[in-house]
Amino acid sequence: MDQPIDAAPPADLDAVVEALMVSYPKDGRTQHIDATFLPSRARAVECIELIRRIVFPGFFDDHRLTSARLHAHVSELVRQLDALLYDQVRQSLRYRENAQQSGRGDDCDDCDTQARVATNAFMQGLPALRRALALDVQAAFDGDPAAKHTDEAVFCYPGVDAVFIHRVANTLFRLDVPMLPRIMSEYAHNETGVDIHPGATIGESFFIDHATGVVIGETTEIGKRVKVYQGVTLGALSTKGGQDLRHKKRHPTIEDDVTIYAGATILGGDTVIGARSTIAGSVFLTRSVPPDHVVLSTQPEPQLKARGGDGSGNWSI
Amino acid sequence: MDQPIDAAPPADLDAVVEALMVSYPKDGRTQHIDATFLPSRARAVECIELIRRIVFPGFFDDHRLTSARLHAHVSELVRQLDALLYDQVRQSLRYRENAQQSGRGDDCDDCDTQARVATNAFMQGLPALRRALALDVQAAFDGDPAAKHTDEAVFCYPGVDAVFIHRVANTLFRLDVPMLPRIMSEYAHNETGVDIHPGATIGESFFIDHATGVVIGETTEIGKRVKVYQGVTLGALSTKGGQDLRHKKRHPTIEDDVTIYAGATILGGDTVIGARSTIAGSVFLTRSVPPDHVVLSTQPEPQLKARGGDGSGNWSI
Amino acid sequence: MDQPIDAAPPADLDAVVEALMVSYPKDGRTQHIDATFLPSRARAVECIELIRRIVFPGFFDDHRLTSARLHAHVSELVRQLDALLYDQVRQSLRYRENAQQSGRGDDCDDCDTQARVATNAFMQGLPALRRALALDVQAAFDGDPAAKHTDEAVFCYPGVDAVFIHRVANTLFRLDVPMLPRIMSEYAHNETGVDIHPGATIGESFFIDHATGVVIGETTEIGKRVKVYQGVTLGALSTKGGQDLRHKKRHPTIEDDVTIYAGATILGGDTVIGARSTIAGSVFLTRSVPPDHVVLSTQPEPQLKARGGDGSGNWSI
Numbered sequence: 001m002d003q004p005i006d007a008a009p010p011a012d013l014d015a016v017v018e019a020l021m022v023s024y025p026k027d028g029r030t031q032h033i034d035a036t037f038l039p040s041r042a043r044a045v046e047c048i049e050l051i052r053r054i055v056f057p058g059f060f061d062d063h064r065l066t067s068a069r070l071h072a073h074v075s076e077l078v079r080q081l082d083a084l085l086y087d088q089v090r091q092s093l094r095y096r097e098n099a100q101q102s103g104r105g106d107d108c109d110d111c112d113t114q115a116r117v118a119t120n121a122f123m124q125g126l127p128a129l130r131r132a133l134a135l136d137v138q139a140a141f142d143g144d145p146a147a148k149h150t151d152e153a154v155f156c157y158p159g160v161d162a163v164f165i166h167r168v169a170n171t172l173f174r175l176d177v178p179m180l181p182r183i184m185s186e187y188a189h190n191e192t193g194v195d196i197h198p199g200a201t202i203g204e205s206f207f208i209d210h211a212t213g214v215v216i217g218e219t220t221e222i223g224k225r226v227k228v229y230q231g232v233t234l235g236a237l238s239t240k241g242g243q244d245l246r247h248k249k250r251h252p253t254i255e256d257d258v259t260i261y262a263g264a265t266i267l268g269g270d271t272v273i274g275a276r277s278t279i280a281g282s283v284f285l286t287r288s289v290p291p292d293h294v295v296l297s298t299q300p301e302p303q304l305k306a307r308g309g310d311g312s313g314n315w316s317i
Numbered sequence: 318m319d320q321p322i323d324a325a326p327p328a329d330l331d332a333v334v335e336a337l338m339v340s341y342p343k344d345g346r347t348q349h350i351d352a353t354f355l356p357s358r359a360r361a362v363e364c365i366e367l368i369r370r371i372v373f374p375g376f377f378d379d380h381r382l383t384s385a386r387l388h389a390h391v392s393e394l395v396r397q398l399d400a401l402l403y404d405q406v407r408q409s410l411r412y413r414e415n416a417q418q419s420g421r422g423d424d425c426d427d428c429d430t431q432a433r434v435a436t437n438a439f440m441q442g443l444p445a446l447r448r449a450l451a452l453d454v455q456a457a458f459d460g461d462p463a464a465k466h467t468d469e470a471v472f473c474y475p476g477v478d479a480v481f482i483h484r485v486a487n488t489l490f491r492l493d494v495p496m497l498p499r500i501m502s503e504y505a506h507n508e509t510g511v512d513i514h515p516g517a518t519i520g521e522s523f524f525i526d527h528a529t530g531v532v533i534g535e536t537t538e539i540g541k542r543v544k545v546y547q548g549v550t551l552g553a554l555s556t557k558g559g560q561d562l563r564h565k566k567r568h569p570t571i572e573d574d575v576t577i578y579a580g581a582t583i584l585g586g587d588t589v590i591g592a593r594s595t596i597a598g599s600v601f602l603t604r605s606v607p608p609d610h611v612v613l614s615t616q617p618e619p620q621l622k623a624r625g626g627d628g629s630g631n632w633s634i
Numbered sequence: 635m636d637q638p639i640d641a642a643p644p645a646d647l648d649a650v651v652e653a654l655m656v657s658y659p660k661d662g663r664t665q666h667i668d669a670t671f672l673p674s675r676a677r678a679v680e681c682i683e684l685i686r687r688i689v690f691p692g693f694f695d696d697h698r699l700t701s702a703r704l705h706a707h708v709s710e711l712v713r714q715l716d717a718l719l720y721d722q723v724r725q726s727l728r729y730r731e732n733a734q735q736s737g738r739g740d741d742c743d744d745c746d747t748q749a750r751v752a753t754n755a756f757m758q759g760l761p762a763l764r765r766a767l768a769l770d771v772q773a774a775f776d777g778d779p780a781a782k783h784t785d786e787a788v789f790c791y792p793g794v795d796a797v798f799i800h801r802v803a804n805t806l807f808r809l810d811v812p813m814l815p816r817i818m819s820e821y822a823h824n825e826t827g828v829d830i831h832p833g834a835t836i837g838e839s840f841f842i843d844h845a846t847g848v849v850i851g852e853t854t855e856i857g858k859r860v861k862v863y864q865g866v867t868l869g870a871l872s873t874k875g876g877q878d879l880r881h882k883k884r885h886p887t888i889e890d891d892v893t894i895y896a897g898a899t900i901l902g903g904d905t906v907i908g909a910r911s912t913i914a915g916s917v918f919l920t921r922s923v924p925p926d927h928v929v930l931s932t933q934p935e936p937q938l939k940a941r942g943g944d945g946s947g948n949w950s951i
Binding site for chain 2: 688689690691692693697698699700701704705708712713716747750751753757760761765768771772779780782783784785786789790791792825826827844846847864865893895896912914916931937938939940941
């Protein structure tokens, strides 16, 4: 970074700093000074990667994992995770406590106890998480003719990754851990293009094919053996409500064995898609469907026009 | 990387190298040899991360930030940013100069002066950038019933991140800095799934919910308090024009207080969406809408068919 | 990570470890213990980054690349790539061998020979890959009025990046290398939002504008000079077939000089889009189109309603 010889004068950086110092206290929304330290995105990601290596042993390690080394390997990972997760959960709880009652500082003894209880519950749930993930992996393999082996689904399917991270985030959400689950779900969103709110309830054997652009809202309820494709939205009906609508069921209910094809949009808290029904691609639905039905959109008839005739003259997009 | 014992002979790597050496001079589009060094994507990302820490102090640091340390902390970041940004802006200007007049080498004294002027203007604009971002953060919180606190919007909303990076890239674009703004906007695209051309003009209090798949073209103009959802395209009408259309307004104008729901597509440089109008999800629009209107698509009536009857027989997708 | 003083008792981590040890042998789908070591995602990404620096010299290096240094520079990269790629290809072949015949251990002498043959073929194809990429870069520049120079397309267009990685993955796929191509294509998906199965056949001068949300299935065939926009799906018709459909042509054929606008969906193995035809945005197609036609959707007429009148009363979404 050699300095310019024949250049304009440098900025008055002291003046920039002073202007920023004046700016900071004016707006609490864009600064976090003297406030409780936030949970860390980098640490949240470390938690996810440790959990991944514990629940899928041998898939994501640097060396081949043998039975002989397994016990020591898993013991080490479990201990690392317990310490790291406890720390982040505690930070998240302290953060919430202080956001609600500003002025208390970092003092929150309850937070330590709550963090321990939540972390313990999470750790004890790891074998159950493995059982849920095995069913998700099987669903991914069964649902994709291009899959050659279940290993591929574990190793490189973004839809499986998104569901794995959701099951972790949702477990913490149900344990009433604030902030951290959302950080995890936004990490999944960033990695996979799938945006599942940590509050969404998703049954076993869930598969998202091609992943990109799926949005599943906070109060969605999804049954067992449901399959969705890229670009599906399970969302809220628009309203002027904004913050008033918190805690209300705003997103649909999808019963067992439903399939929803690419780009379909299903909206509203009272909308129920009955068991074993199928929603075709690009369908736009704001009301319920009984069980055992197929929902097709009367797709607008594509119009064919020969190029060069008068058809092409007035054509645009 | 142990070598195979019983394997086919290794590739003649010298021959591969020679073939590549023959290939390089043949096509200027796929090599950048003896050319002005390009701005660096890694450095561009460093600039963004420094700016983020300056405009949102305390949110993205490794340690809790206290008032006592604030001045020294910000001074240090501002100095780092000034040096790094100057360097990248100068490289971008030299790059353009030489791309236009090949053969001048790296010699471009004006570039140093121009880089200093642009960098100074950017640095002096940091407090104003903070004011704009505070309004974006508030818009994100107000617009999302699932948000618990504005901190969440700053800390983990991809839509807020995309708008933050756009405001940085657009400031540099208006200062006539080449290449670097586009590198920044593609970084945002990569991280968030939101593709906003750095040339797009976006008013205050802008919010993108769920982020993935939004595309906003170069000559789009967006007013104040506009809200868009995932998968919205503000694009150009298709043409055979390609490069001929540069510098023409090709993308729509969205006036103040408009809301555009998920998956809507609005195309064309003459298309104006009037103030306070609402565009429903999945609407496809190529002409203007007056103020204070709602645009609904006559959604194709979903067809329900009971499975197992003759309805399911001829059903596909 | 200071320990809590007044907290709940820590989890019984030994019990968690024992429960996991019991869980592992119960489900082969979620563990990879005592199994052939898998190819490495990190190494696959290293291969792609080396190939990128070989085929686009001077664009992605840390220093300006001069003619004087070029030969030594490329020789070094080619040797690194050959060793790294051979290793990953061999690992992928061993992995497949053992997945098919469990119990053989890591012993697979044929794998070494096959890996050498495939790696040699890949290395020798590098100059041809450069020729293909030059045409893709030109297509990107020609197709985007916002592009200022072909350098921009190489340097920061996600659509160009996705096609580059696809051409690498597809070459390995045709050389019958398992797993590794899919790891590469999921890396591209993660980086760009474009999901192209490594088996898809794509002709020269291919361009994807805005990238996010494009899905191109395994048995798709695409001709020369085809252009697609964000959110386009070239997919399979839904079926209950799942794994039964492997090896069947399930995805469409797109002939030369076709353009497909944003959000269009084209499905089915028998669907052929004839040469020079254009598919408008958001069209949903499950049957063939002859050459030289334009396919427009009869877009549902947008309904305008003035706010505040009875129009707004019954409006939702």
